Amino acid sequence: MYPSNPIQEALRPSQSVQVTLLDSQQVKLIFPMVKKERPLTLQIWTNQDPKNWHYFPLEQEKEHPDLTLNLKDFPPDSGPYTYRLQGPHGQILQSGTLLLPSTPDSKKNPQDLKPRTQFSSAKLDQGLLLFQLKPAPQSPAIHKANLRITQDQQNPKILPLTPERPDGLLQTLIDLNQDLSATPIQGQIEVTFANGQSQTYPLADYHIPLDKLEAQVQLQEEANTLHLELSRAQALEQIQVLLNNQTYSLTKISPALYQTSIQLPPTKKATIQIKALKQGQPQTIYHKTFQPAQTESKHTDLATTIEESSDHDFQPLYPAPTYPTGQCTWGVKRLVPWVGDWWGNGGQWATSAQALGFRTGPEPRIGAIACWDDGGYGHVALVTHVASPQAIQVKEANYNGQGAIRNYRGWFDPSQGLGHLTYIYPPGN
Structure with missing residues (x-):
């Protein structure tokens, strides 16, 4: 009944299923003991990985149901396989084991x-x-x-x-x-x-097409200080920053990222320019004029006063080269020196911090990082004010697509609509 072919010997079936090797890639399974009822479903899985199922419908009208399997659909040397043949109402008609051979291509x-x-x-x-x-x-x-x-x-x-x-x-x-x-x-x-x-x-060496890479400039004003960040700067051969025609140096954070901070004149206009050489040609890649700082109004409300005084406590900006510029993770890393590199997306920060020994919890505290996990990218922000667990203020980036770091929302309830909330506390807290 069974040829002496070594591969077919490895496929010798149980009494309830017949196996025929059609060629080097295909095997036919025949179920002679099953009555003619439709539709039928065959389920096959490896004993090494019972969660990885293969489903095959048997719908043809034949005296005995059969199925042709392509051996390339099954990882070589991963058997034996368990099979189960089910009837139209889910009843099990047959079950057993199969040992499928490796295909010649697997070697x-x-x-x-x-x-x-x-x-x-x-x-x-x-x-x-x-x-x-x-x-x-x-x-x-x-x-x-x-x-x-x-x-x-x-x-x-x-x-x-x-x-x-x-x-x-x-x-x-x-x-x-x-x-x-x-x-x-x-x-x-x-x-x-x-x-x-x-x-x-x-892989063959790949040269970045610098002619298609445009530098990005981001400015942030805090008091009379102008923080400048120039990213995607691989294509720039030389870079020069001028404020009112006075030259300022940039700090090279990485081959693609430069930063500097400049004091703005408090009482007169300020014009900033960024000039560069790109492919040997001089270019002005940024130009902006700032108006003199306005004097403070005597009619400042309490919320504004609190925010301005608190923002002063979180004014320093730190390098954040391991997070995409303008994202929420980049914003918090710029504000908080103890945040590590590569903590993942915002929703992963609490887990990453816990693994490194940082304390986390549900209580908002000034200086803590609010971490919302919504099952996707999530979001993070630095807590700057706390009135109650349902009323806080934060500094953040990428709120509604806004890339600058600032207080966008004033007082708000952090427990509403942003996902599971966890606070990451600074070292020593």
Whole structure:
């Protein structure tokens, strides 16, 4: 009844199912003991991963139901498999185990399984470089993949790739505002396949298309001080800041990020310019004129007075090169020196802080960080005033898309509508 072919010997079925090897890629399962009733559903899963199910409908009108399986749909050497045949009302008609062989393609050279990869400049206007990966046509499913980047012999930067589409496409965004310079990107892809096999593939060096990268200027006024941040600056060969034609120096935070703070004249107009060389050509990339500071009104309400005095306590700005400019995480990092790098999105900050030993809790305190987790990106802000658990004020960035750091909301109830709220307390509190 069963040929002596070694592969078919490995498929010798139980008494309730017959197995026929059609070719090197396909196996037919026949269920001779099942009556002719429809529709039927076959469920197959590996004993090593019972949560990973395969569902197959059997709807054809035959005397005995059968099903043809493509062996490439199953990770090699991951059996035995458990199967269950169910009737139209969910009743179990048959169950047992199957051992599926490895396909010849599963023994391919690792280079034959190298994924297709590409860098895309589609998001360069945001200072982001998109990297995408797609599995090779005959490749097993990819369980996880990382992009490892090295520049100028620096410590490697590892970016996990996340699934984007059902066809297996994975991608990640490289933030050029942080620590990537204009030198070629040397990269590797670290891939772990669903069958447990791991492989590292080198990538060809990639040159950032600097002609498409536009620098971004962000200014923030506090009292008579002007804080200036210039990001996405890889394309600029020389940079000069002038206030009323007087030159000021910039501090280089990273190859793409520069900062400075300048005192504005209190009683006369101030004109600021940023000049640069780009591809050998001089350009004025920013120009703005500031009016003299207004004298304080005698009719200042209490809320404004409290905010101005409290804002003074949180005036210093600190480098935040590891967070995207203008985001809420960037805003809080600029205000709070004890915040770490790479705490993730705003909704992840409480968990990241707890893992590092910071105290967290439900009570608002001045100087604490409010962390809202809505199941998505979340949000963070620095608490500057507390009247009660239902009335606080904060300084924040990216509130309703506004990138500057300021008090946007006045007094508000933090427990309403922003997700689960946790406060991160400063060291020693």
